[in-house]
Amino acid sequence: MLKTHTCGELRPTDDGRQVTLAGWVDRRRDHGNLIFVDLRDRWGITQVVFDPSASPEAHEAASQLRNEYVLQVRGTVRCRPEEMVNPTLDTGGVEVLAIEAQILNPAKTPVLYINRDVEEDESLRLRYRYLDLRKPRMQRNLILRHEVVRFIRNYLHDRDFIEIETPILIKSTPEGARDYIVPSRVHPGRFYALPQSPQQLKQLLMVSGLERYFQIARCFRDEDQRADRQPEFTQLDLEMSFVDRQDVIQLTEGLFTELIQTVTPEKRLLQTPFPRFTHAEAMALYGSDKPDIRFGMLLTDLSPDLTDSEFRVFAGTLSSGGQVKGIRVPGGGSWPRSQFDELVTTAQELGAKGLIWMVVEGTSPIALRSPVNKFLSEAEQQAIVERMQAEPGDLLLIIADAPAVVAEVLGQLRLQMGRRLNLLDDDVLGFAWIVDFPLLEWDEEEGRYSAVHHPFTAALDEDLPYLESDPARVRAKAYDVVANGYEIGGGSIRIHRRDEQQRMFRAIGLTPEEAEAQFGHLLQAFEFGAPPHGGIAPGIDRLVMLLANEPNIREVMAFPKTQNAVDLMTQAPSPVSEKQLRELHIKLDLEPQATR
RNA sequence: GGGGGCGUGGUGUAGUGGUUUAACAUAAUGGCCUGUCAAGCCAUAGAUCGCGGGUUCGAGUCCCGUCGCUCCCGCCA
Numbered sequence: 299m300l301k302t303h304t305c306g307e308l309r310p311t312d313d314g315r316q317v318t319l320a321g322w323v324d325r326r327r328d329h330g331n332l333i334f335v336d337l338r339d340r341w342g343i344t345q346v347v348f349d350p351s352a353s354p355e356a357h358e359a360a361s362q363l364r365n366e367y368v369l370q371v372r373g374t375v376r377c378r379p380e381e382m383v384n385p386t387l388d389t390g391g392v393e394v395l396a397i398e399a400q401i402l403n404p405a406k407t408p409v410l411y412i413n414r415d416v417e418e419d420e421s422l423r424l425r426y427r428y429l430d431l432r433k434p435r436m437q438r439n440l441i442l443r444h445e446v447v448r449f450i451r452n453y454l455h456d457r458d459f460i461e462i463e464t465p466i467l468i469k470s471t472p473e474g475a476r477d478y479i480v481p482s483r484v485h486p487g488r489f490y491a492l493p494q495s496p497q498q499l500k501q502l503l504m505v506s507g508l509e510r511y512f513q514i515a516r517c518f519r520d521e522d523q524r525a526d527r528q529p530e531f532t533q534l535d536l537e538m539s540f541v542d543r544q545d546v547i548q549l550t551e552g553l554f555t556e557l558i559q560t561v562t563p564e565k566r567l568l569q570t571p572f573p574r575f576t577h578a579e580a581m582a583l584y585g586s587d588k589p590d591i592r593f594g595m596l597l598t599d600l601s602p603d604l605t606d607s608e609f610r611v612f613a614g615t616l617s618s619g620g621q622v623k624g625i626r627v628p629g630g631g632s633w634p635r636s637q638f639d640e641l642v643t644t645a646q647e648l649g650a651k652g653l654i655w656m657v658v659e660g661t662s663p664i665a666l667r668s669p670v671n672k673f674l675s676e677a678e679q680q681a682i683v684e685r686m687q688a689e690p691g692d693l694l695l696i697i698a699d700a701p702a703v704v705a706e707v708l709g710q711l712r713l714q715m716g717r718r719l720n721l722l723d724d725d726v727l728g729f730a731w732i733v734d735f736p737l738l739e740w741d742e743e744e745g746r747y748s749a750v751h752h753p754f755t756a757a758l759d760e761d762l763p764y765l766e767s768d769p770a771r772v773r774a775k776a777y778d779v780v781a782n783g784y785e786i787g788g789g790s791i792r793i794h795r796r797d798e799q800q801r802m803f804r805a806i807g808l809t810p811e812e813a814e815a816q817f818g819h820l821l822q823a824f825e826f827g828a829p830p831h832g833g834i835a836p837g838i839d840r841l842v843m844l845l846a847n848e849p850n851i852r853e854v855m856a857f858p859k860t861q862n863a864v865d866l867m868t869q870a871p872s873p874v875s876e877k878q879l880r881e882l883h884i885k886l887d888l889e890p891q892a893t894r
Numbered sequence: 895g896g897g898g899g900c901g902u903g904g905u906g907u908a909g910u911g912g913u914u915u916a917a918c919a920u921a922a923u924g925g926c927c928u929g930u931c932a933a934g935c936c937a938u939a940g941a942u943c944g945c946g947g948g949u950u951c952g953a954g955u956c957c958c959g960u961c962g963c964u965c966c967c968g969c970c971a
Contacts, residue, residue: 416905
């Protein structure tokens with residue numbers, strides 16, 4: 299080793315020790331005769347003093363130093379006098395008096411500031427990611443990620459799970475996200491796909507009798523990016539045999555609870571055991587299937603009070619199967635009028651026909667300030683205020699529209715209002731389970747039903763009889779774990795019988811021939827004694843993002859891609875040679891512009 | 895596919911409502927300095943304002959296009 303100690307470990311008790319440190323120059327403070335260098339490595343920063351009276355040679359070397367030079371120093375640890383202790387450094391009680399210094403590598407002026415916290419242009423950070431990753435924030439995130447994965451491995455190992463790798467080159471199937479595909483050289487015209495998740499493979503491992511499997515699995519989806527979505531990402535993929543929903547939920551909940559208490563003890567879990575909502579409840583109360591339950595401001599259904607209203611917006615909406623619902627924004631009544639107009643615009647941009655706002659000025663007697671109160675009877679105003687438990691000074695935001703629109707718009711407004719009122723505490727993790735998702739949803743574009751979760755998800759036993767007669771009514775043995783408004787993971791109890799799986803394929807419009815061609819291996823496997831099984835797949839990146847208080851998952855990935863799925867450091871994707879294409883029997887058919 | 899934001903010395907910003915040497919901080923280069931820890935002081939150098947076109951006497955600033963990064967909708971079984 300080129301060092302005897304790290305830059306984070308020396309303490310006053312090491313006084314007098316001969317040590318060798320190596321790392322990067324974080325800062326140099328040159329006083330002419332005396333030079334101070336903050337030497338940095340992964341473990342910390344130690345101040346090195348270059349005194350010409352102690353070592354002229356080392357001092358001369360130090361005068362050459364610039365930020366990010368790689369330096370090896372041999373010297374003597376000495377305690378700092380009390381008034382020179384730096385309380386902001388773990389090693390601030392000591393310094394190393396340099397006897398010998400060797401520049402292992404100089405460095406150009408860095409394009410990013412490693413030693414200060416500035417928000418540099420993201421493309422610059424990604425292009426020079428290896429420099430970006432030198433920053434304490436990024437190292438902290440990568441270390442946290444490692445700790446999370448290490449805890450998961452230990453936890454599952456202790457519970458008799460085994461980690462099994464599944465192939466990255468697999469078969470493309472049309473269901474789900476767009477596949478990344480890989481051409482085969484030895485089979486001209488044929489392609490592998492990169493897994494969107496190891497779903498079928500882990501189910502086959504259950505057929506194999508492994509019973510408890512997990513994998514820290516890389517997944518690939520060729521879809522457009524978001525702050526919490528990258529083209530490749532990592533899931534904790536796990537599957538268990540002879541379980542029901544309760545078993546998977548309990549295991550996952552125990553894992554998360556202990557993980558967070560161990561790895562990020564500064565985080566507070568809002569509620570354990572995690573509260574459970576049916577999908578219908580979550581939509582009704584929060585307007586979202588991934589609710590942020592750190593704050594209330596629940597959606598209140600006003601429909602029962604307004605069915606006979608003279609106000610046509612309400613009556614008309616209700617008579618045509620719509621809903622009237624609202625949220626109560628405490629204290630929002632004092633905002634300027636212009637902000638209410640902005641909220642109306644926001645609601646319309648989100649798809650609502652309009653937004654009704656009411657300022658509660660008094661509750662006994664009822665006094666509302668609103669563009670519509672002249673259309674509402676005294677009794678109706680009374681009912682609205684009572685049902686929403688409104689108090690003077692509150693702002694009420696009401697939407698009358700189709701149920702899906704009401705949920706979407708009020709759900710979004712609720713989040714905006716929560717942020718605005720500072721109701722979202724970053725140190726709190728509001729985990730919850732969402733269960734009883736619909737099994738199928740109508741796909742307008744394809745003109746058929748498609749699986750909400752995936753086509754291997756089992757239906758609730760009591761709903762299964764309606765699979766053919768009333769598909770939209772069937773609920774799934776599925777469960778999502780959500781936290782702070784993010785979907786952290788989803789899972790289900792799977793179908794394990796061939797006949798039931800074929801029924802499901804039929805329900806999503808696959809012919810028996812198509813089902814056989816695409817999923818024949820799975821159907822066949824189910825004929826050889828497939829056990830009941832189920833599992834879940836939490837997203838590691840999103841979880842770590844939450845634990846690290848980061849706004850996007852790029853901050854917890856070493857080498858992420860841009861929104862256009864480009865790697866700015868390596869410039870992937872890039873053209874390949876004619877020879878490579880020829881070997882793969884691939885001819886390009888590009889627009890003239892697109893040849894770059 | 896659509897909508898929004900951003901792009902000015904190496905880096906982070908100011909300027910932007912039409913006009914002169916495009917300002918500040920930091921980094922950089924040289925000098926001074928024995929106790930700093932975002933060291934300090936002095937001096938020097940560095941941007942034709944993402945790129946292309948247009949309007950104008952005059953464009954960093956206005957208009958059109960384009961590229962890059964980003965946020966969102968669609969999409970993400």
